[in-house]
Amino acid sequence: MTTIAVLCDPPRDDLVLPELPATSPLSASEATTLYTAMLKDVCVAVEASGGDLLVNYRPEDALPDHGSGAADGDDAKDEIKAAIAGSLSEPESVRFERQVGQTFSGRAGNTATHLLEREEADSVAITTPTAPFLFRQLIDTAAMKLRRSSVVLGPAPGGRVYYAGFTETIDFADAYDAPALETVTDRAIDAGNEVDFLDMNPLLETGSDLLDVVALLRARQRAGRIIPEHTTTAIEAFGLSTDGTDLQRSDDR
Template identity: 65%
Template sequence: MTTIAVLCDPPRDGLVLTALPETSPLSTTEATELYTAMLQDACRAVEASGGELLVNYRPDDALPEHDGQTKTVESELESEPKSESKDEAEAHVRAVVDNTLDDPDVARFERQVGETFSGRAGNTATHLLEREGVGTVAIVKPNAPFLSRQQIDTAAMKLRRSPVILGPSTDGRVYYAGFRETIDYADAYTAPAVETLTDRAIDAGHEVDFLPQFPVVESGTDLAEALALIRARQRAGRLVPEHTTAFLDSLGLSIVECEHGLDLTR
């Protein structure tokens, strides 16, 4: 059973998906709502799979300064038990996850530790593999809407044969990085991350295998590509990410072709 660590930020305006308002018709608040929907789908995918869900959040004292407002549903926060030991970031992430899962008890919540994403991912993977003794661990982010139960379970099977499994995305990025053995994680997500992570695994003497390529969402171009695939899968009667699809359907977006590929309009 693979422990799937979802490395996430609290869904706050101006903190998550910051490139989307500049590169798409989405407002800052809509970008936050999209991030929330993708976080919901990521956690539901892990719950439906054979993996264990670890929600690895950045606490308040590790967040960059930003001017946005916390974007959560008030009724969700009001349902959260008060705890002096729980910072606002944890409370906001818990509010989303607990109200998404069929069984909220399946989720474990831990603070991220580290100054960079590579450092935080590496600390999480190393701690789980070496100190907690889990068999395999995977690092994912909520901006990968096509991470599904099938992808998670396929990766778990591949990890039995190869110590490192990567899920490639566009522009050399990755939506999934699974490990049976540790690597040198310092700057391991340096672009192109799929190549850097592969090199680190090979340098450590590990075989690497890959999952199918799927989009991640950071920019307007990313979102146009993801939306096109969602709509194609809808029309073909295939599975789509439930919360992400419902939110995008509500926006009234159109996909148009432009010089650099696909773009979005309203």
């Protein structure tokens, strides 16, 4: 059974998806709504899979100034907990842990290393809410691949990674430096690990990514395939569509 850590932030304007308002028709508040929707979809997929869901969040004292809208204590955890509670079948069983580290590479590495070495987990995976097409079937496929390979990666456009599974630790220092797919692979091979890959899927961080996601959602809907429910609902509420080269809105917002 794989422990799947979803590294996330509390859904606050200008903290989550900071590049999206400047590169797409969405406002900061709409970007926050979209992030919340994707967070729900990823957590739902993990809960429905054979893995264990770990929500790995940045606490208040680790957030940049523009994101610390709440006061003290565990407000970040409470916001994330409230955001996903209504979408999960057993929200009380979800494990929440604080992230530790100054960079994403450091936080991902600390989480994976702690779970593998301190808690003796059989396998650990790192993902984020920006991977809305990480469906249950894909998570279970990754778990089967982790029985044969020590590292399993989900490639995303731009040399990024939407899923990284491990049964052994690697040198995580700057491991997610671009291109993360190549960097993590190099670190894994340098440590003597065999690497396998999942199908490529989009991440959603920028306007260009949103264009790809909208097109894929429309295609999957038309073909009657599985779609991320909450992400789809949010995008439809925004009135977004694409002609293949640009995003349009069906209203005047």
